[in-house]
Amino acid sequence: xRILSRRETEVFEAKIETLYGVKKSLREFTVxxxxxxxxxxxxxxxxxxxxxxxxxxxSVGLYxxxxxxxxxxxxxxxxxxxxxxxxxxxxxxxxxxxxxxLRGFDIELKEKVPETNDYVLIKHxxxxxGIAKVEGNTxxxxxxxxxxxxxxxx
Amino acid sequence: MPDFKDIYVERYTKLLGKEWDxxxxxxxxxxxxxxxxxxxxxKHHEILKRLEDKGWKIKxxxxxxxxxxxxxxxxxxxxxxxxxFLGLVxxxxxxxxxxxVVLAPKPGELILDLTAAPGSxxxxxxxxxxxxxxxxxxxxxxxxxxxxxxxxxxxxxxNSVVTQMDGRAFKILDMQFDKVLLDxxxxxxxxxxxxxxxxxxWSVKASQIMSSIQKQLIQSAVHVLKPGGTLxxxxxxxxxxxxxxxxxxxxxKMGLKMENIKLDGFxxxxxxxxxxxxxYSPDVSKSIRVYPQDNxxxxxxxxxxxxx
Numbered sequence: 001x002r003i004l005s006r007r008e009t010e011v012f013e014a015k016i017e018t019l020y021g022v023k024k025s026l027r028e029f030t031v032x033x034x035x036x037x038x039x040x041x042x043x044x045x046x047x048x049x050x051x052x053x054x055x056x057x058x059s060v061g062l063y064x065x066x067x068x069x070x071x072x073x074x075x076x077x078x079x080x081x082x083x084x085x086x087x088x089x090x091x092x093x094x095x096x097x098x099x100x101x102l103r104g105f106d107i108e109l110k111e112k113v114p115e116t117n118d119y120v121l122i123k124h125x126x127x128x129x130g131i132a133k134v135e136g137n138t139x140x141x142x143x144x145x146x147x148x149x150x151x152x153x154x
Numbered sequence: 155m156p157d158f159k160d161i162y163v164e165r166y167t168k169l170l171g172k173e174w175d176x177x178x179x180x181x182x183x184x185x186x187x188x189x190x191x192x193x194x195x196x197k198h199h200e201i202l203k204r205l206e207d208k209g210w211k212i213k214x215x216x217x218x219x220x221x222x223x224x225x226x227x228x229x230x231x232x233x234x235x236x237x238x239f240l241g242l243v244x245x246x247x248x249x250x251x252x253x254x255v256v257l258a259p260k261p262g263e264l265i266l267d268l269t270a271a272p273g274s275x276x277x278x279x280x281x282x283x284x285x286x287x288x289x290x291x292x293x294x295x296x297x298x299x300x301x302x303x304x305x306x307x308x309x310x311x312x313n314s315v316v317t318q319m320d321g322r323a324f325k326i327l328d329m330q331f332d333k334v335l336l337d338x339x340x341x342x343x344x345x346x347x348x349x350x351x352x353x354x355x356w357s358v359k360a361s362q363i364m365s366s367i368q369k370q371l372i373q374s375a376v377h378v379l380k381p382g383g384t385l386x387x388x389x390x391x392x393x394x395x396x397x398x399x400x401x402x403x404x405x406x407k408m409g410l411k412m413e414n415i416k417l418d419g420f421x422x423x424x425x426x427x428x429x430x431x432x433x434y435s436p437d438v439s440k441s442i443r444v445y446p447q448d449n450x451x452x453x454x455x456x457x458x459x460x461x462x
Contacts, residue, residue: 042312044285044312046288047288047313047315050288050290054329055317057315057316059315077241077307127236127240129240147308149234
């Protein structure tokens with residue numbers, strides 16, 4: 001895991017701006033990238049007052065997302081950070097679809113959503129729930145297994 | 155009623171006298187479930203309004219503004235709610251909220267959580283610090299790291315690094331923290347209502363072995379604590395070997411000073427100052443015992459110490 005330079009961070013910011021219309025989205029964070037899986041982590045800057053190089057590190061900060069075949073795949077929390085400022089590639093679910101999404105099911109929409117090769121952000125009212133891929137009228141659920149809720153309480 | 159070992163009955167009769175009868179009922183009785191509002195994911199009043207709008211019958215924990223417990227039996231599983239999914243609430247036993255409240259981490263401080271999994275207290279401290287400053291959340295056991303990371307992720311913690319080290323290894327490190335939380339591994343005799351097998355597995359020997367490990371962890375904690383810094387030591391065990399004996403050790407051998415603990419509206423007992431022929435420092439009485447019969451919570455022990 002290594003800390004990215006400002007210039008390296010700007011590459012991700014540019015991608016987020018193109019996809020979701022959010023400018024300088026990572027400016028307030030220190031951004032880190034972990035090895036082979038290209039996972040992106042964000043942390044507050046004060047954390048680095050701790051000489052972490054002396055420690056056996058497992059992870060630093062919050063998992064923001066990862067690059068998946070060239071696409072930015074945000075975590076649920078990454079979606080929560082970017083979503084409230086996003087002005088495109090956002091799909092809002094109704095009550096019925098909310099529960100299906102949280103259970104990990106794909107969603108059949110009545111209306112077609114503009115297709116994109118990248119992930120769209122999923123929201124319900126003011127809650128940001130994660131991401132999905134658009135295929136025709138279908139939202140392909142991209143919730144990680146660990147976040148799916150098997151038995152829901154409404 | 156489970157079969158308590160004779161030695162267990164004997165010890166708790168010594169500790170509690172006539173109250174043993176009340177205690178033995180309380181220690182096996184399920185208590186109201188509780189949770190914490192996570193202010194890293196939303197404003198306190200907005201989350202609270204949302205829960206009230208959903209009809210949750212809840213009441214605030216008296217000593218902590220973000221802690222709540224259910225006043226009526228629920229017909230839903232808290233862990234299966236949208237609010238839990240979003241990290242707006244965190245399921246946490248009331249007594250487990252005490253150590254961070256006593257440590258009182260502030261934004262900008264550097265904190266070591268020496269034995270952090272599953273992350274209840276780490277995430278509580280991150281919220282109290284408003285995601286500022288820094289926390290080292292350490293966990294020795296690889297199998298417990300996943301739950302620690304998952305909980306920190308769901309709660310939106312930005313100011314923490316997760317490390318996988320034997321907590322005792324910190325005593326050779328050249329680094330310092332403003333405050334250290336040592337919620338020590340223990341025999342868990344305060345949590346029998348949740349883990350009934352503890353009645354069978356616990357023994358005096360087990361507490362003595364645990365006590366030795368806990369003293370080594372205290373050494374580590376003190377080593378990395380800044381002069382003037384605060385150490386909060388806690389366990390969910392009610393065995394004096396794992397509690398007061400270790401605080402006596404911290405005072406006499408490590409030179410720490412005790413501080414008083416005050417929790418508004420929550421009944422606690424003073425730490426004991428003698429046990430099985432051993433006399434502890436009188437200051438050990440400043441530590442607190444939380445008995446299940448007093449507040450309908452787990453049993454807990456907490457002490458607040460300062461390094462001079």
